[in-house]
Amino acid sequence: MEPNVRFWIAQRQSFVQRFLQWTELLDPLNLLVSAEKIEEARQLLFTNEDASRHALEDQTIQEAWKTSLSTVHPDSGRPIPTLFRPAAFLPLTMPSVFLSMIPAKGMMSVVLPQVSLHAYTTAFNVINGNQSYSRHMPESMMLGAGVIFSSTFFGLIPYLVQMKYSLDNPLIKRALPVAILAHVSAMNIFASRGFEPVRGIEVMDKEGNVIGHSRRAGRKAVRETAVSRAVLFGTSSLVPEVFTYFFKRTQFFLKNAWSLWPAKLSCTILMMGLMVPVSFSMFPQIGRIQCSNLEEEIRSSTEETELYYNRGV
Structure with a gap:
């Protein structure tokens, strides 16, 4: 079984545990991990089938899991581009x-x-989405280009409205871009990973054996990721706007008007630094779905009551 899949199935973590796990996986140093180190970590995990049981005991195994989970795609087993x-x-x-x-x-x-x-989030969503369905490079590129264009267009709507009508209502000026960003981020997931609900993604038993391809599991995976992305960008953009609204009314701002943008930048960094692991932790990386909720051909192929699928990031 693919080590990353084996880990996420074996470690049935709570939200807090997943959050702590992601704070480690989001360490910027994971961007510097070389291909040789990834291969060494993968070989160690492949030769230690019970490694998941000792992940919290052996420091070498801990580092191997951190390297594998942060750099390797669980479907393809290939390293993720840096x-x-x-x-x-x-x-x-x-x-x-x-x-x-x-x-x-x-x-x-x-x-x-x-x-x-x-452009970046579309590419990120495609690369870190489910890879177990059939697809071709030309159609993926055309889909990606369409998603980037449409997401950018909808993202520009609140600014175009403000430029044309010179809206002075601070609620509309601040709240509309936040709402649009949250909705566009969610729709970007639905669009960029649109093949998953149509062609279906792999569902497997607890041993990692693939039972079939399920469109319903694909819809669930995309829906969960879309919700988490809307929460991420919605909260990360809303809180700095609220902070700015009150900060402008302080004596410190009245005496130091230049401090607004550094303060807002710091608030944005703080909120996104918190919300990225929260967003990635909202739902398990390897999701579970009741077999009774899947297609008839899958239900008739197994006696398992619960199956697993890769949700993607």
Whole structure:
């Protein structure tokens, strides 16, 4: 069985345990792990089938799990490109989120953060999504280009509305971009991983044996990830806006107007640093689904009452 799948099935963790696990996997140092170290860690885990039982006891096994879980895709078993490993998500999306929430001073100041944010998140969603369904490179590239264009367009709507109608209501000016960002982030997941509910993803028993491909499991995986991404970007953009609203009314700001943007940037970094592991931890990496909720051909192929699937990140 693929070691990463074996780990997530064996470790039936609570939300708090998953959160603590992800704080380790999101360590930026995981971006520097070499291919040789990944291969060594994988060989160690393959030759120690009971390693998951001793993950909290042996330091060598701990490091091997950390390396494997943070750098290798559980479906394909191949290393994830460095810039799209989970540890890269925060440093590469946080600047775009911050810049996208700054009041527009021109079209380019609005377009560039939106394009960079949705281009990266689309590629991240595809690469870290489920890999067990059949797909071809040309259709994946066309889908990705369409998702980037549509996500950017919808992300620009609140700024275009403000430019055209000169809205002065602070609630609309601040709340509308936050709401749109949360919704577009969720829809980006549905669109970029749209093949999963259509073609189905692998479902397996607790031993890792593939029972079949389920469209219903694909819908569940995409829906859960979309919810977690909406919570991530919605909260990470809302809290700095609320902080800014009250910060502008303090005596410190009135005397030091220059301090607004450093303070808002710090708040954005703090919130995203907290919400990224929260978002990734909301649902198990290897999800469970009752066999009775799956298609008839899968129910008739096994006597198991519960099956597993890779949710993706």
